[in-house]
Amino acid sequence: MGYTGSIPDTAARRHDWMARMACRDMDPDLFIDRATEHEARLICAVRCPVRAECLANVKRLEAGVARDRRDGVVAGLTGPERWRLDADAPGHSDKPALVFTGEAPNCGTYTALLRHLWLGERVDPGCWSNEVRRDRLNRAHLATKRQEDVAAINAEAS
DSSP states (O other), X not given: OOOOOOOOOOOOOTTGGGGGOTTTTSOTHHHHOGGGHHHHHHIIIIIOTTHHHHHHHHXXXXXXXXXXXXXXXXXTBOHHHHHHHOTTSTTOSSSOOOOOOSSOOOTTSHHHHHHHHHHTOOOOXXXXXXXXXXXXXXXXXXXXXXXXXXXXXXXXXX
């Protein structure tokens, strides 16, 4: 086959980054289900090569959107977290938006993790290890609560 003289189309497209998302071929339920929230965060914040583009896209799409209109984990942040960090979103009269100004919060805290994720920074290992600990404690608490609820239901039924 000979040279045709045509130039290949190499122009960048607006959403070309989406082809490189770490979540592209994964089950979407992983990012919606509260029980798998930590795993979804890990995929977004640690394994995704285009998290910055995803974060910029979700910030643009959800700017000013109400809390109940934000679902799942996107760019490592849950819907309520993205709402809490969006100063233009409605409903901040009783709980003001979280704004990161001045000195950064101590790494290892939940606020520091949110700061890293919202600003597109590399997540400090201390923040991840504490996030893992918080996730385990939350799961253990929920499991205990479920057992107590089942025991209470069984006691009422007897």
